[in-house]
Amino acid sequence: MAKSLRSKWKRKMRAEKRKKNEPKELARLKATLGHGGTGDISMKDVEQIATVVPVEKLKAKAVDVQMQGEEDVSTMDMDSKRKKKTQxxxxxxxxxxxxxxxxxxxxxxxxxxxxxxxxxxxxAW
Incomplete structure (x- = not known):
């Protein structure tokens, strides 16, 4: 769909921008994770690079997803009324x-x- 000259140019420029910013981002990430070898990492530095989510929230979400997964197995509705050949x-x-x-x-x-x-x-005769 996006095949116009403008979109191609924008894609090209975004790729060049990524190449240009890649070393800076990598250095920033290493500095944040290493933090001088002391192991002290402030969450403000990490939040600039990635979204920080508390562990408790992730664990609770994982448990909820597992519970929903068990319930949904029996009630799964398939699109079986569609013909495979003609769609x-x-x-x-x-x-x-x-x-x-x-x-x-x-x-x-x-x-x-x-x-x-x-x-x-x-x-055929």
Missing amino acids: LDEHGQYPTWMNQRQMKKLKAKRKAKKGKPKTKKGL
């Missing part, structure tokens, strides 16, 4: 993620198969 559902609709080009290609393929007469297998 159409019971109403004749394509999935929302599919773009117009893909829809058109699948529709053309379906029409070509429908219109072509079947040939008999075997000898």
Whole structure:
């Protein structure tokens, strides 16, 4: 989708900016983690580089996710009403993620198969 000259230029410039800032970020990270070998790290230095989340919050979240995972296994709803070959559902609709080009290609393929007469297998005399 993003194939315009402007977007290509912006991507190129972002990549160059990343290259330029990479040594600074690495030095800053090493300085923060090392902090002169004393092991004293202030959270203000780390917050400039990364988001700091307390351990208790992460543990509580992990437990909640495990509990939800056990409950969701039995109630999982699959999109089984969609045909694998044509990608159409019971109403004749394509999935929302599919773009117009893909829809058109699948529709053309379906029409070509429908219109072509079947040939008999075997000898042709």
